[in-house]
Amino acid sequence: MATAWRRSTLCFREPWPLHHPQYCRCCYYLRLVLLIGLAFFLMEVAGVEGRVSSKGCLQRERDALLLYKAAIKDPSARLSSWRAQGDDCCAWTGVVCHNRTGSVRVAELNLGNTYHEERNLPDMALRGELLHPSLLSLSHLQSLDLSCNDFEGTQIPPLVGSLHKLRYLDLSRSNFGGIIPPHLGNLTDLRYLDLGSHDNLYFPKVGHSLDWLSGLSSLIYLDMSYLNLSDASHNWLSAVNMLPSLQQLHLQGCSINININIPLSLNFHLNLTSLTTLDLTGNIFNSSFPNWLWNLTSLSSLELWRTEIGGALPAEIGNLNSLTHLDLFGNLLSGPLPDTLWKLKHLTYLLLSYNFLGNSLPMGIMNLSSLSTLYLDNCSLTV
Numbered sequence: 580m581a582t583a584w585r586r587s588t589l590c591f592r593e594p595w596p597l598h599h600p601q602y603c604r605c606c607y608y609l610r611l612v613l614l615i616g617l618a619f620f621l622m623e624v625a626g627v628e629g630r631v632s633s634k635g636c637l638q639r640e641r642d643a644l645l646l647y648k649a650a651i652k653d654p655s656a657r658l659s660s661w662r663a664q665g666d667d668c669c670a671w672t673g674v675v676c677h678n679r680t681g682s683v684r685v686a687e688l689n690l691g692n693t694y695h696e697e698r699n700l701p702d703m704a705l706r707g708e709l710l711h712p713s714l715l716s717l718s719h720l721q722s723l724d725l726s727c728n729d730f731e732g733t734q735i736p737p738l739v740g741s742l743h744k745l746r747y748l749d750l751s752r753s754n755f756g757g758i759i760p761p762h763l764g765n766l767t768d769l770r771y772l773d774l775g776s777h778d779n780l781y782f783p784k785v786g787h788s789l790d791w792l793s794g795l796s797s798l799i800y801l802d803m804s805y806l807n808l809s810d811a812s813h814n815w816l817s818a819v820n821m822l823p824s825l826q827q828l829h830l831q832g833c834s835i836n837i838n839i840n841i842p843l844s845l846n847f848h849l850n851l852t853s854l855t856t857l858d859l860t861g862n863i864f865n866s867s868f869p870n871w872l873w874n875l876t877s878l879s880s881l882e883l884w885r886t887e888i889g890g891a892l893p894a895e896i897g898n899l900n901s902l903t904h905l906d907l908f909g910n911l912l913s914g915p916l917p918d919t920l921w922k923l924k925h926l927t928y929l930l931l932s933y934n935f936l937g938n939s940l941p942m943g944i945m946n947l948s949s950l951s952t953l954y955l956d957n958c959s960l961t962v
């Protein structure tokens with residue numbers, strides 16, 4: 580049942596503060612004045628390059644978008660507002676322009692298919708070569724959302740690494756296949772990367788190494804759920820450990836096909852001091868809890884459901900004193916639960932269903948004053 584409601588969150592996107600980047604306003608205006616001067620200078624020199632079409636967007640960028648539209652399939656005509664000449668492309672569906680440097684540039688393409696989960700609506704997916712080279716002409720593109728569309732099993736092309744201004748890239752649930760290109764590691768400004776392949780018909784693979792991740796030194800959010808990591812499984816944790824700003828890591832596996840190697844202990848120091856969310860659901864641990872988990876002291880959310888993790892929950896769970904959300908659904912946990920668990924005063928959500936706790940209902944649970952959701956079904960407690 581828990582599986583059912585989790586699955587219903589398909590294509591739900593959490594609000595992400597990327598669009599409110601923090602910057603120093605004073606410096607910004609100073610730079611703006613300088614850049615406007617520079618822009619006018621360059622327009623004089625370069626002629627065509629800087630010319631803004633009558634209604635805002637650059638001719639060159641509008642042409643690129645029209646080329647993009649012609650290159651992909653849009654059976655439900657979602658892009659019908661993308662029409663030829665004379666239009667301001669900044670007003671087209673899914674296109675957001677910024678005017679930060681004195682010239683209007685396409686900065687965001689929000690083409691995520693939000694209709695995906697509504698099975699009774701016509702399928703609104705864009706299809707085909709969704710990372711078409713025409714996108715390279717959008718040289719100020721910061722945010723690209725192609726989630727829940729359909730790459731039709733084709734590979735993410737290496738050119739993705741040349742969209743070098745990208746801060747936000749969402750290719751989740753978009754049915755790509757093949758190998759993830761290491762060129763992604765060239766996107767050094769990236770804050771948010773979602774390659775989660777839930778519901779994909781294909782099992783896209785990561786090559787032999789995840790070393791390219793270390794290029795993404797500004798990354799805050801990473802989702803590689805349901806990618807076939809088996810060839811790079813040996814070094815996923817040391818690769819992720821090179822991302823000092825990482826706050827959210829989602830690596831849901833699939834208990835049947837795909838599994839990552841989860842070491843019980845580490846021979847290197849864990850850098851992940853900013854990590855607030857760790858989701859390793861559906862990877863088979865076949866062991867007790869790895870001891871490095873308790874070093875992730877910034878965690879507010881820990882999801883380890885259906886991992887066949889076994890044994891008693893160690894007292895070190897009390898180290899994670901920022902935890903608000905703990906999900907250990909469907910494991911092989913045995914009781915008794917440690918008293919340190921009842922000291923996690925921020926805990927609002929606790930799911931222990933489908934385990935083998937096997938002692939009487941611990942009264943310490945009454946001490947969890949923030950708790951608003953508690954599941955204890957089928958965990959062989961005697962009440």
Ligand SMILES: *[C@@H]1O[C@H](CO)[C@@H](O)[C@H](O)[C@H]1NC(C)=O
Binds near residue numbers: 681682683
């Ligand atoms: C873009 O910004 C510049 C400078 O602030 C301003 O002069 C111009 O009118 C703006 N263009 C549009 C289309 O908003």
Ligand SMILES: *[C@@H]1O[C@H](CO)[C@@H](O)[C@H](O)[C@H]1NC(C)=O
Binds near residue numbers: 740762765
């Ligand atoms: C991008 O990454 C690939 C693979 O990691 C590399 O071969 C290539 O040189 C990089 N390109 C640039 C422009 O940095």
Ligand SMILES: *[C@@H]1O[C@H](CO)[C@@H](O)[C@H](O)[C@H]1NC(C)=O
Binds near residue numbers: 820
């Ligand atoms: C920690 O991260 C830094 C880069 O941010 C890296 O240079 C260092 O090697 C990492 N430490 C380990 C043990 O991986």
Ligand SMILES: *[C@@H]1O[C@H](CO)[C@@H](O)[C@H](O)[C@H]1NC(C)=O
Binds near residue numbers: 807810
């Ligand atoms: C994942 O990759 C491994 C190694 O290349 C392969 O043996 C396995 O069949 C793949 N799994 C799936 C589900 O495609």
Ligand SMILES: *[C@@H]1O[C@H](CO)[C@@H](O)[C@H](O)[C@H]1NC(C)=O
Binds near residue numbers: 845847848849874
């Ligand atoms: C975890 O923290 C302890 C104590 O602070 C430290 O000794 C240990 O090396 C850390 N382990 C890792 C994997 O970082």
Ligand SMILES: *[C@@H]1O[C@H](CO)[C@@H](O)[C@H](O)[C@H]1NC(C)=O
Binds near residue numbers: 865
């Ligand atoms: C789990 O671990 C046990 C012993 O450690 C081993 O015999 C068994 O094959 C493992 N199962 C899987 C699925 O890896």
Ligand SMILES: *[C@@H]1O[C@H](CO)[C@@H](O)[C@H](O)[C@H]1NC(C)=O
Binds near residue numbers: 933934957
């Ligand atoms: C309770 O959980 C066990 C394994 O965790 C499972 O085999 C059993 O079917 C569950 N019982 C019910 C009533 O769901």
Ligand SMILES: *[C@@H]1O[C@H](CO)[C@@H](O)[C@H](O)[C@H]1NC(C)=O
Binds near residue numbers: 918921944946
């Ligand atoms: C619950 O809180 C009370 C009062 O603060 C304390 O005496 C008791 O030891 C706590 N119980 C557990 C199991 O933490």
